[in-house]
Amino acid sequence: MFRQVAHRILTRSTTTYSAGAAATIRRPYSTEVVADASSGDSAFVEAWKKVAPNIDPPKTPIQYMEPRPPTPSTLPSKLTVNFVLPYSAELSKAEVDMVIVPATTGQMGILPGHVPTIAELKPGLLSVHEGNDVKKYFISSGFAFVHSNSYADILAVEAIPLDRIDQAQVQKGLSEFTQKLNSASTDLDKAEAQIGVDVHSALNSALTG
Amino acid sequence: MASTAAVPFWRSAGMTYITYSNICANLVRNCLKEPYKSEAINREKVHFSVSKWADGKPQKPTIRSDTPEA
Numbered sequence: 001m002f003r004q005v006a007h008r009i010l011t012r013s014t015t016t017y018s019a020g021a022a023a024t025i026r027r028p029y030s031t032e033v034v035a036d037a038s039s040g041d042s043a044f045v046e047a048w049k050k051v052a053p054n055i056d057p058p059k060t061p062i063q064y065m066e067p068r069p070p071t072p073s074t075l076p077s078k079l080t081v082n083f084v085l086p087y088s089a090e091l092s093k094a095e096v097d098m099v100i101v102p103a104t105t106g107q108m109g110i111l112p113g114h115v116p117t118i119a120e121l122k123p124g125l126l127s128v129h130e131g132n133d134v135k136k137y138f139i140s141s142g143f144a145f146v147h148s149n150s151y152a153d154i155l156a157v158e159a160i161p162l163d164r165i166d167q168a169q170v171q172k173g174l175s176e177f178t179q180k181l182n183s184a185s186t187d188l189d190k191a192e193a194q195i196g197v198d199v200h201s202a203l204n205s206a207l208t209g
Numbered sequence: 210m211a212s213t214a215a216v217p218f219w220r221s222a223g224m225t226y227i228t229y230s231n232i233c234a235n236l237v238r239n240c241l242k243e244p245y246k247s248e249a250i251n252r253e254k255v256h257f258s259v260s261k262w263a264d265g266k267p268q269k270p271t272i273r274s275d276t277p278e279a
Contacts, residue, residue, distance in 0.1 A: 087252060104217075123233050140237040141230045157234040158249075160241060169240045191222035195229060199236045 071149040075113045081128065083137075083154045090137070090159060091128065098129040099152055101144045102202075110144070110152050117146045121156065123202045125209075136162050138206050140199070165207055174200035 040063050048057040081099055083091040099110045102124025108117075121142045128135045142156035177196030184190040219229045238249045253275075260270035 123237065138237065140233040157230050158237045160237065160245070164242050164245050166240055166242045166246075173236065173240060187222040188224065191219045191224055192232065194218055195232050196236060199233050200240075203237070203240055 068147075069149050069151065076150045077112060078150075079110060079112045079114075080151045081154065082151070083126075083128070083156070083159070085156055085159055094128075094130075096128050096130045099154070100125075100127045100129070101154060102126060102139060103144065108144075110146055112150045114146045114150070114152075116148045117144070119144045119146075121154075123199045125202075125206045126154065126156070126159065136206075138162060138165065138203060162206060165203060167207055170200055170203045170207065174204060 040057065040060055044060070045057045048055075078095040078097065079099060081091050081094050081096050082089070083094075097111075101108050101110065101119065102121055103119040104122045105119070107124070108119060110117075121139055121144055123140055124138070126137045126139050128137075137156075137159040138161075139156040140158040142154065144155075145153040147153075173196065177193050177200060181190065181193035181197055184193045217229075220226075238246065238253070241249055256272075256274040256276050258270045258272045260267040262268065
């Protein structure tokens with residue numbers, strides 16, 4: 001009997017939510033939520049203290065996370081870039097003027113105040129502009145995320161400064177893969193040869209351009 | 210209702226993004242100059258053992274390694 005009552009209460013509360021009302025309730029974006037993480041979940045802490053008053057409540061993962069920096073109301077003057085590789089962080093919260101990334105849709109320039117974007121990167125040149133210095137890296141592939149608070153996260157699998165590229169190896173690879181592309185039979189072979197040609201020609205133009 | 214998003218050539222050839230990304234990274238690493246190239250190759254060496262499970266028990270493991278057996 002009690003189970004039926006509970007079930008009816010549950011169904012009643014869900015049916016008062018019409019589909020229209022549910023659709024208009026918008027979940028906040030992560031940049032809008034202010035995570036007051038330092039004190040932890042107050043209901044949990046109180047329940048803990050009732051049960052084990054002498055032991056400190058354990059910290060939950062959210063307390064270790066720094067809240068995302070909020071979106072400033074005026075346009076910031078610098079872009080904050082986090083440029084990371086799987087094995088190291090090349091730039092960590094570096095304040096720069098502009099970053100040009102090799103997106104699949106072409107070279108994309110990211111300035112402070114850029115619209116939030118997720119871009120897939122193709123093998124190509126990444127340049128970081130700070131005042132008059134330009135640092136260039138060749139990226140194998142990856143993603144670039146631009147957030148509304150003028151933070152850009154660039155993730156790449158391999159990124160090499162241009163002076164570490166071996167020109168002779170690039171030429172050799174280019175000719176080898178162009179030949180493979182001509183003699184390839186299966187779709188997969190063709191795709192691999194095409195990837196080889198793309199990467200080596202991008203390396204070539206990065207060295208000469 | 211078929212989706213009409215343009216697929217990249219590697220995806221239509223049956224390759225996944227991660228395979229594509231790893232191939233690109235390997236090609237780029239191959240084009241490095243000497244001391245950096247051997248560092249990069251060293252960094253990417255893996256050594257692990259895999260075993261399939263059947264009836265809740267592991268079967269014989271196979272070891273996959275880039276380091277020569279000493």
